[in-house]
Amino acid sequence: MTSRNTPEPDLGDVLLAEAERLEWLLRPIPRGTTQPDHDGVLVFHKFQSMNQMWSRPGT
């Protein structure tokens, strides 16, 4: 992710740099359908239900 107006590091880079810690934190969440090679969509709105997360479009 490119951040044009801020000197802060790219958020994607930060998340990846902290992957070990995040993997530990998120381990209890069932993420079976969230494989990294999925070509998917993000759900941003606050009415998301828990099953409506990172997934292929239309699935």
Added chain:
Amino acid sequence: MHSASDGDSGAALGLRPSVLVMQPTTLCNLDCRYCYLPDRAQRLNMSPAVNRAVVESVARWSDPAHQMEVLWHAGEPLTVGVRNFEDLLSEWPPGIAHHIQTNATLIDEAWCALFDRYHVRVSVSIDGPRGMNADRVTRGGGPAWRRIAAGIAVLRRHGTPFHMLSVVRDPAPEAARLIYSHACAIGAEALGILPEETKGSHGGRSPTGKSEWVSFFAELFTQWRANPVVRLRELESVANCYDAVRSGITAAEVLSMPVEPIPTVSYNGEVTVMSPDLAGFRHPRHGAFTVGNVLRDPLEDLLSGAGSVPWVREALAGVDTCRRTCRYAVVCGGSWPANKYFELGRLDGTETNFCRNLHQAKTEGALLCQP
């Protein structure tokens, strides 16, 4: 997802909603101090004709590969009564997942039976243990706690699963501990957190800063990690973003994602998009936050034309700027026009207290957690 570009802004509204909000009534039987709903003291119920018009549109775009959820929300949906609510639900085709956001005070066995019959998923608005619900009051100004707790007890007796939605004013770490342990104690399946917002008829402003919210979320996630029995909406949203980043999502992909339209149908058929919180409000220049009425035009036509409605174009421009300039766009999406409008006075703005205290803080809070 199909999308329609408005021509001016890079961000475009999606045409196939994943969630549709139905407002079956304006009335709420409570008068919570932070509530923003303008007509909550009046009973203006949705007519069968409005409901039917929406159902017919949804049936036309229905596609087994495309999941859509209906959220019944605002004022207090249960004030319409079991019989009237069943009349509305019974028009919907099977296979649509219905959700309801309720203050729980009117829940009884008849409501639980209806939730069972129509597989309605229930989310209860409760801010935490008793002492954290002082702002939730009846129309007479008395505490609503006893009635909320009684409704939750009925849900539990009946075995109806439910989620908990907590509005938080004071993000002390102790509040995070109390809220999470209360969600566990009442047997909620999932917990969502909303920092108190500056919106609509509620003029209050949260005096707290982002760093306090970061600590709040760090504590909440730490509590959860030690005892992960209640799902946390905010942490799952961070997981969602992290998975996208691991997948190699690019800035260009975030920029080009269709904006979730979240069509919101008011009791009288007026349709708002992008944020249900705009429904019933007016912009000084653009007028009412509506894209049309389902009694005059099919919902799918209203959605395909929405991108050229001036206030929507302005809101989409704000999404586009957010996505181009903010490092948190991958976790937030930038489409929070109600918060932008009510806090900044403009739809095409970017950063708000709300986004700092929720989207940014939850992400940074997760990064503070360690084994």
